[in-house]
Amino acid sequence: MTRPAVVVTRRLPDTVESALAERFDVRFNGDDHPMSPGELRAALREADALLCTVTDSLTADVLDIESCRARIVANFGVGYNHIDMEAARCLGLVVTNTPDVLTDDTADLAIALMLAVARRMGEGERQLRAGDWTGWRPTHLMGTRVTGKTLGIVGFGRIGQAVAHRARSGFGMSVLFASRSPAADEVVAATAAAAGAEHRPLDALLAEADFVSLHVPATPATYHLIDARRLRMMQRHAFLINTARGDVVDEVALIDALQAGTIAGAGLDVYHQEPSVPEALMALSTVVLLPHLGSATMESRTAMGMRAVENLVMFFEGREVPHVVG
Numbered sequence: 001m002t003r004p005a006v007v008v009t010r011r012l013p014d015t016v017e018s019a020l021a022e023r024f025d026v027r028f029n030g031d032d033h034p035m036s037p038g039e040l041r042a043a044l045r046e047a048d049a050l051l052c053t054v055t056d057s058l059t060a061d062v063l064d065i066e067s068c069r070a071r072i073v074a075n076f077g078v079g080y081n082h083i084d085m086e087a088a089r090c091l092g093l094v095v096t097n098t099p100d101v102l103t104d105d106t107a108d109l110a111i112a113l114m115l116a117v118a119r120r121m122g123e124g125e126r127q128l129r130a131g132d133w134t135g136w137r138p139t140h141l142m143g144t145r146v147t148g149k150t151l152g153i154v155g156f157g158r159i160g161q162a163v164a165h166r167a168r169s170g171f172g173m174s175v176l177f178a179s180r181s182p183a184a185d186e187v188v189a190a191t192a193a194a195a196g197a198e199h200r201p202l203d204a205l206l207a208e209a210d211f212v213s214l215h216v217p218a219t220p221a222t223y224h225l226i227d228a229r230r231l232r233m234m235q236r237h238a239f240l241i242n243t244a245r246g247d248v249v250d251e252v253a254l255i256d257a258l259q260a261g262t263i264a265g266a267g268l269d270v271y272h273q274e275p276s277v278p279e280a281l282m283a284l285s286t287v288v289l290l291p292h293l294g295s296a297t298m299e300s301r302t303a304m305g306m307r308a309v310e311n312l313v314m315f316f317e318g319r320e321v322p323h324v325v326g
């Protein structure tokens with residue numbers, strides 16, 4: 001029996017590539033280059049499935065093809081804002097993602113960024129490596145205490161809740177959250193109570209929090225959710241943490257706020273035009289910048305890959321596919 005043909009857009013952990021090779025007729029991306037729009041189109045025309053990642057832009061233009069052999073796009077990642085869902089639907093493509101398995105690692109990284117920016121870890125490491133550290137002194141690189149402060153979580157899904165849990169149990173923080181679901185919603189209320197978090201409207205949360213951490217997906221409704229007006233609502237001593245998506249923050253307004261010192265700093269893992277990061281951000285000592293590492297552990301990346309494999313296997317066996325989105 002012929003096996004379904006699957007094109008995999010990027011290199012994946014060995015265990016995942018082996019699992020794919022056992023079950024499918026797979027074309028791997030040997031040199032791990034980012035695939036061009038033309039290569040993505042060709043893959044959709046020639047294979048039964050595309051296993052893509054969060055950096056493969058499946059725009060309406062890329063999905064504007066006359067003959068599409070592929071029937072499923074198994075996305076390696078929980079966010080799927082890089083896929084034009086309407087165009088995918090028109091081609092009859094099933095789209096899946098990989099939720100849950102990256103929750104803990106992404107939450108850990110949000111906490112790491114909060115600590116790193118508040119405690120000036122980036123500055124300290126750069127100073128030491130440059131040979132500019134002249135020794136311990138009482139006024140050297142004094143930062144801001146995290147323990148006991150107020151954390152405002154924007155978006156209270158799986159990752160937002162995991163951050164709340166860590167902040168409360170590990171750092172004794174008071175946790176506020178703003179969620180798109182109405183606060184009266186029983187499920188949100190029960191989850192919030194369990195996490196020891198209190199609901200606030202977004203603008204009130206921004207005004208009250210010492211740290212604001214973003215955990216909403218990128219959708220038209222969250223595009224520039226944190227804009228110049230909302231940045232002005234934050235306290236001068238507050239820090240913004242973004243491990244969600246670059247589009248959620250107006251990056252130009254953020255740079256203005258940081259340059260003017262109307263907020264104290266930012267810890268960023270995601271950007272508008274990845275992998276390009278504005279020079280103006282790089283020039284600021286009050287930001288910690290990471291290259292989209294939220295789920296980057298061997299454990300998460302392997303589990304994400306196995307989840308994508310599971311989605312493909314279930315689809316081609318004609319069974320209910322567990323993580324269909326859209």
Ligand code: DGY
Binds near residue numbers: 077078292293
């Ligand atoms: C996702 O899964 O959406 C993440 O951004 C990848 O780390």
